[in-house]
Amino acid sequence: MIRSMTGFGQACAEIEGVIYTVEIRSVNNRYLKIQVRLPDIMAFLESEIEKLHRENIQRGTVNYSLCMKNVSGQALFDIDENSLAAYVQRLKALLGAEDEHCRLDLASMLSLPGIIQPAIPTEEQTERMRHAALSLTQEALEQLSLSRGEEGKILQADLLANCDRIAAELETIGGRVSTVVQDYHNRLKERVENLLAQAKLKLDEDLLAREVAIFAERSDIAEEVSRLGAHLQQFRECCEKGGPAGRRLDFVTQEMLREANTIASKSQDAAVAHSVIEIKCAIDRVKEQVQNVE
DSSP states (O other), X not given: OOOBSOEEEEEEEEETTEEEEEEEEEEOOSSEEEEEEOOGGGGGXXXXXXXXXXXXXXXXXXXXXXXXXXXXXXXXXXXXHHXXXXXXXXXXXXXXXXXXXXXXXXXXXXXXXXXXXXXXXXXXXHHHHXXXXXXXXXXXXXXXXXXXXXXXXXXXXXXXXXXHHHHHHHHHHHHHHHHHHHHHHHHHHHHHHHHHHHXXXXXXXXXXXXXXHHHHHHTOOHHHHHHHHHHHHHHHHHHHHOSSOHHHHHHHHHXXXXXXXXHHHHOOOHHHHHHHHHHHHHHHHHHHHHTTBO
């Protein structure tokens, strides 16, 4: 079963007074592009999180975010008291001795650069946070995989329906291959006989046969029909096999379109031309949907 590149996964848990929320969203991309957003205190996990993504996802743009909310009352930040004292001393120096009793807005002071710093966890706390984040990341990735799988089922049903449409039109074309040359022979013979009757001349059967043979050689589409059928079968097998099949399906679709264009250019039969138009419409739909396959 194929998988879509579009999906969403989420995992949430409260561990030791901290609520961890992991969200992963993915959309289409020819390659794998991972964008990770982490709190400053968890920045050291970026490479491990990217590694987990690469082990589970082949293609797509992936947006990962980890949010932490403290509900225990324990601060997740520190105040740099030395920096704050240095600011106060500088302000006093600027104001002078006569203004030493002026008031300072504490909230404004805390917003100054360097005052608020992320809390530095102990080694034990770091390991617990690491384990919690990675466990939730793996859970969210599993949810993402399920989501992409459900989307993939819908994609596969649409792709195979269009394959059935192409196969039906290809069968119609195959039925016309053997009669196109004979129809051309009959039409050409009738027209020549009518012209020669007016001039009271006799039809040269050898010349007519050569003309028909040249037409048959130029308009022979049996090989193209056979190749298109083989590509169609390969496309179905890729869908049924599953796994990361997006690139392969894209290449097979290009070959299918190439064969359909060759059939259209070589055949001069109206019924074949009509079927080729239907085939190309179906292939265009397939090309559009294949861009969503991982």
